[in-house]
Amino acid sequence: xxxxxxxxxxxxxxxxxxxxxLEHYGQLVxxxxxxxxxxxxRALLARYPVTMNCARVLDIEGDVxxxxxxxSAQIKSGEVPTQKRYLVVNGSLEIGPDTQPVLAQYVGxxxxxxxxxxxxxxxxxxxLTVNGSxxxxxxxxxxxKRNAVVDRLFALRAKAGQYWAGRRLIMVDPQLDPKALxxxxxxxxxxxxxxAESKVEGLIGLLDEKTDIIIVPDGTAVIRDxxxxxxxxxxxxxxxxxxxxxxxxxRNGAExxxxxxxxxxxxxxxVTADLKDRLLEKAQEITGDVKxxxxxxxxxxxxxxxxxxxxxxxxxxxxxxxxxxAIVKLDGDLDKDLILERLTISDCAVVRCTPxxxxxxxxxxxxxxxxxxxxxxxEAFTPLKGAAKVINAAEYVx
Numbered sequence: 001x002x003x004x005x006x007x008x009x010x011x012x013x014x015x016x017x018x019x020x021x022l023e024h025y026g027q028l029v030x031x032x033x034x035x036x037x038x039x040x041x042r043a044l045l046a047r048y049p050v051t052m053n054c055a056r057v058l059d060i061e062g063d064v065x066x067x068x069x070x071x072s073a074q075i076k077s078g079e080v081p082t083q084k085r086y087l088v089v090n091g092s093l094e095i096g097p098d099t100q101p102v103l104a105q106y107v108g109x110x111x112x113x114x115x116x117x118x119x120x121x122x123x124x125x126x127x128l129t130v131n132g133s134x135x136x137x138x139x140x141x142x143x144x145k146r147n148a149v150v151d152r153l154f155a156l157r158a159k160a161g162q163y164w165a166g167r168r169l170i171m172v173d174p175q176l177d178p179k180a181l182x183x184x185x186x187x188x189x190x191x192x193x194x195x196a197e198s199k200v201e202g203l204i205g206l207l208d209e210k211t212d213i214i215i216v217p218d219g220t221a222v223i224r225d226x227x228x229x230x231x232x233x234x235x236x237x238x239x240x241x242x243x244x245x246x247x248x249x250x251r252n253g254a255e256x257x258x259x260x261x262x263x264x265x266x267x268x269x270x271v272t273a274d275l276k277d278r279l280l281e282k283a284q285e286i287t288g289d290v291k292x293x294x295x296x297x298x299x300x301x302x303x304x305x306x307x308x309x310x311x312x313x314x315x316x317x318x319x320x321x322x323x324x325x326a327i328v329k330l331d332g333d334l335d336k337d338l339i340l341e342r343l344t345i346s347d348c349a350v351v352r353c354t355p356x357x358x359x360x361x362x363x364x365x366x367x368x369x370x371x372x373x374x375x376x377x378x379e380a381f382t383p384l385k386g387a388a389k390v391i392n393a394a395e396y397v398x
Contacts, residue, residue, distance in 0.1 A: 005389045009396040011088045013066050014041045017398045022048040034110050036060050064107055081105040100124050116166055137164040147224055152176050160185030169193040170222045178202025216242050217262050229253035249275055310334050313342045323347055336360035
């Protein structure tokens with residue numbers, strides 16, 4: 001079997017490929033979000049054993065500079081490139097006002113993440129493709145963080161004009177003085193604003209009418225992160241929580257759960273079965289899914305291959321959870337009662353087991369693509385098998 005080369009990259013530029021290069025690679029697999037090509041390179045690739053798995057193939061002729069940014073990028077006015085460019089951003093892109101002359105030098109912009117730009121540029125972004133979120137802000141607005149906290153200190157430094165946050169404004173500081181913001185001429189716009197109940201009357205007139213208002217009890221802590229509920233959580237933040245993230249409540253969180261007065265979760269919740277009903281009574285709203293924590297034992301996660309043996313399960317009385325793995329192989333001597341008692345499998349591609357084990361495996365599995373089957377079929381789920389060389393890069397020029 002001919003060995004192959006696999007290139008995993010965000011952007012692959014094949015415009016300068018030669019016959020000598022293709023002969024060197026042999027069988028070639030290109031996995032990319034974007035492939036930059038031209039008619040000549042397309043014709044050449046067609047004559048060789050080349051497989052391209054990509055979201056887009058762009059025909060670009062001439063001298064075009066390829067730029068890739070992993071993280072945050074900005075396009076500012078006055079910074080006009082000296083040659084044509086194709087830009088790939090894996091993260092966030094902020095496009096500033098009055099950048100039309102700069103944008104004219106871009107033959108394409110591909111963003112895997114989020115883009116923000118002023119409303120006046122709506123007609124100048126035909127070259128932009130986004131795999132993620134796109135938000136436009138009012139022209140002339142002062143930009144805040146995507147999730148912006150407006151507190152007492154912010155009010156002391158505020159200026160006259162409109163402020164804009166890409167996702168939400170958080171206005172729950174007990175010491176925030178709405179009158180001080182109004183006196184300075186500050187105004188605010190965002191998709192939503194979280195307001196402490198006692199501040200609503202003073203702040204409502206400072207918010208754009210398109211902003212969704214969420215009112216929370218005074219003393220509520222807004223936490224922008226995943227949280228595992230513990231006594232220390234309540235000690236640090238108090239008993240009123242608005243979570244922008246996922247919540248985990250295991251057996252160690254039972255006392256803290258009872259101490260909560262208010263709970264709103266913008267995310268998923270994982271909770272032990274015995275605490276689920278109490279959690280649902282406590283929570284005002286949960287926007288995501290409620291999942292049961294089935295084990296407190298060992299977790300095997302994010303692996304290409306996992307083998308589960310009888311020895312492994314017998315030594316984990318609180319169970320084994322296998323999560324986010326490509327292939328899970330169960331030993332044939334695992335009896336069904338032990339599987340049901342101590343094993344959970346979730347978000348995995350394939351579980352290889354004996355026909356007799358399949359019903360027990362199905363009972364403990366969630367979001368598994370295939371149960372059973374033959375091991376020789378596993379190459380479909382491990383595409384790098386048999387590759388002589390694997391190249392991983394943010395961008396690659398062939």
